[in-house]
Amino acid sequence: MTDDRHEIEVTNAHPLRLVPTDGLAALVARVLTGEGETGATVGLILTDGPTIHRLNREFLAHDCVTDVISFRLDDGDEIEGEIYVCLDQAERQAPDFGATYPEEVLRLAIHGALHLCGWDDATDGERAAMHERENVYLRTTDAQPDDGGGWGTAPL
Numbered sequence: 001m002t003d004d005r006h007e008i009e010v011t012n013a014h015p016l017r018l019v020p021t022d023g024l025a026a027l028v029a030r031v032l033t034g035e036g037e038t039g040a041t042v043g044l045i046l047t048d049g050p051t052i053h054r055l056n057r058e059f060l061a062h063d064c065v066t067d068v069i070s071f072r073l074d075d076g077d078e079i080e081g082e083i084y085v086c087l088d089q090a091e092r093q094a095p096d097f098g099a100t101y102p103e104e105v106l107r108l109a110i111h112g113a114l115h116l117c118g119w120d121d122a123t124d125g126e127r128a129a130m131h132e133r134e135n136v137y138l139r140t141t142d143a144q145p146d147d148g149g150g151w152g153t154a155p156l
Contacts, residue, residue, distance in 0.1 A: 006032050006040045013047045017087045019102075021046075024109050027141050031113035032079065034137065040079035042116065044109060052086040065089055068108040070115035083112030103138070110137045 006029045010021035024044060032040045053065045060069070067089040074080040085108045094104035111134055121127040 005029070005038060006042065008040075008042050008044060010044045011046065013045050013051070014087045015048060017046070017048075019046055019087065019105060023141070024106070027106060027137070028083070028109055028113045030141070031110055031137050032117065035114070035117040037079055037117060038077075040081070040116070042079065042113070043082045044112070045082060045084045046087050046105075047084050049086055049088040052084055052089070055084060067093060068112045068115075070112040072116055079116050081116045083109065083116065085109055085112065106141060107134055107138060110134045 008025040008028045010025045010028075012019055012021060024046075028042060028044055029040075032042070049065045052067075052069060053063075055069055056062045056064060056066050059071070065086060065088070067086050069084045070081060071084075072079065072081045085105060087105065090104040090108055091101045094101045097104065097107075099107065111130070114130055114133060115121075119126075119130050119133065121130045
């Protein structure tokens with residue numbers, strides 16, 4: 001999806017889970033614009049547990065599955081980056097946060113975009129502030145996670 005400011009490409013690389021991608025691209029673009037970014041090229045990759053575990057181990061030296069990883073690939077004014085969202089982990093942790101699986105996927109996409117914009121969550125205070133910012137974007141999203149349309153598993 002390309003808008004006037006941003007180019008967002010969503011790739012569903014999960015071997016079994018189906019996720020509607022149009023709303024996710026628009027949501028990431030809205031976060032980038034809301035955070036004052038004037039131009040960005042972002043890949044949002046929806047992936048599985050083994051893949052994100054490998055990325056986490058190789059690039060961050062954490063030997064575990066995680067929910068989202070963002071990589072800023074540029075040093076310039078305009079963002080170039082990638083966001084990896086683990087659909088398996090999103091489904092596992094959604095009940096812990098009182099969310100549905102689709103809502104958790106939306107939150108993780110927002111979270112990854114905020115990281116690309118410079119937000120950090122290393123401390124309790126930073127985590128709380130980032131969570132509040134995620135809520136701002138969740139409240140204003142046009143994505144309809146509860147309708148079930150397109151959310152499912154691929155036939156084997």
